[in-house]
Amino acid sequence: MQTTIALESLAALSHPTRLNAFRLLVRHEPEGLSTGQLVDASGLSQSTFSSHLAILVAADLVVPEKRGRQMIQRANIEALRDLMLFLAKDCCGGRADLCEPLVAGLAECC
Amino acid sequence: MQTTIALESLAALSHPTRLNAFRLLVRHEPEGLSTGQLVDASGLSQSTFSSHLAILVAADLVVPEKRGRQMIQRANIEALRDLMLFLAKDCCGGRADLCEPLVAGLAECC
DNA sequence: ACCATTCATCGGAAATTTCCGATAGAAATT
DNA sequence: AATTTCTATCGGAAATTTCCGATGAATGGT
Numbered sequence: 001m002q003t004t005i006a007l008e009s010l011a012a013l014s015h016p017t018r019l020n021a022f023r024l025l026v027r028h029e030p031e032g033l034s035t036g037q038l039v040d041a042s043g044l045s046q047s048t049f050s051s052h053l054a055i056l057v058a059a060d061l062v063v064p065e066k067r068g069r070q071m072i073q074r075a076n077i078e079a080l081r082d083l084m085l086f087l088a089k090d091c092c093g094g095r096a097d098l099c100e101p102l103v104a105g106l107a108e109c110c
Numbered sequence: 111m112q113t114t115i116a117l118e119s120l121a122a123l124s125h126p127t128r129l130n131a132f133r134l135l136v137r138h139e140p141e142g143l144s145t146g147q148l149v150d151a152s153g154l155s156q157s158t159f160s161s162h163l164a165i166l167v168a169a170d171l172v173v174p175e176k177r178g179r180q181m182i183q184r185a186n187i188e189a190l191r192d193l194m195l196f197l198a199k200d201c202c203g204g205r206a207d208l209c210e211p212l213v214a215g216l217a218e219c220c
Numbered sequence: 221a222c223c224a225t226t227c228a229t230c231g232g233a234a235a236t237t238t239c240c241g242a243t244a245g246a247a248a249t250t
Numbered sequence: 251a252a253t254t255t256c257t258a259t260c261g262g263a264a265a266t267t268t269c270c271g272a273t274g275a276a277t278g279g280t
Contacts, residue, residue: 010124026200048269069226069277081212084194085219090136092219102191106216109195109202158239179247179256
C-alpha cells in the first residue's frame with residue numbers, strides 16, 4: 001500500500017462522523033446500508049453527511065452501488081486490511097521482535 | 111481502546127509529516143531519536159515540527175524522555191497495537207468471517 | 221407527463237489546521 | 251556568570267475542514 005493512500009485512509013477515519021459510519025457499515029456487511037439510513041444515524045444534515053461519505057468513498061473504504069433511486073453503501077474490508085498491513089509493516093519491516101505483540105493481540109482478538 | 115483515543119491516534123497519523131516521523135521512530139526502536147534529528151528529517155521549521163510532535167505525544171504514539179539538554183523521542187508500539195486492535199475489532203466483533211482475511215494477511219506479514 | 225424521493229453538488233460562513241519567525245526556558249559549556 | 255545549544259510556546263497569516271441550506275439530477279410511482 002502506498003503512503004499516499006494510507007494517509008488518505010487515516011484521514012478519512014479520523015473524523016467521528018466518518019469513523020462511526022464506517023463501523024456501522026462493517027457491522028452491516030454484506031448487505032450494506034442506504035445513504036439515507038447513514039444520514040439518519042449520523043444526526044447531521046443530508047448535505048453535510050454526503051460530503052463525509054464522499055471522503056470515505058474517495059479513500060476506497062466504502063464502495064457505493066446503485067439500487068433503484070438509492071445508493072447502497074458497503075464497507076471495503078480489504079481496504080481496512082491493507083491499512084492495517086501498512087501500519088504493521090512499520091514494525092515488521094526487519095523488526096519481527098516489535099511485531100510480536102501485534103500479532104499476539106490480534107490472534108486473541110479473532 | 112476508547113473511540114476518542116482511536117480518533118486522536120488516527121488524526122495524529124493522518125498527516126504526512128507526522129506519519130513519517132512516527133515511522134522513522136519505529137525504525138529506530140528502541141534507541142529513539144532526538145527532536146533535533148526529527149526536525150532535520152522533516153525539512154520543516156523547528157517550531158512547526160515541534161507542534162506536530164506535540165500531537166503525536168498527546169496521542170501517546172510517541173513518548174519523550176529527557177536526556178541532557180535534548181529530548182529523546184520513542185515510538186510507542188503498544189499504542190500502535192491498540193489502534194490496530196481497535197480497527198480489527200470493527201470486523202471481529204461477532205464477525206469472525208470478516209476478520210479472517212485480516213489475520214491471514216498479518217500472519218504472512220510477520 | 222407530473223410529482224415525490226433520494227442523493228450529489230454548489231455557495232458561503234465559521235472553525236480548525238498548518239506554517240513560520242520570534243521569544244522563552246532549561247541545561248551544558250566556557 | 252555569560253554563552254551556546256536544544257526544544258517548547260506564542261502570535262498571527264494562509265489554507266483547509268466542517269457545516270448548513272438551496273439547488274440540481276436521476277429514478278420510481280401516480
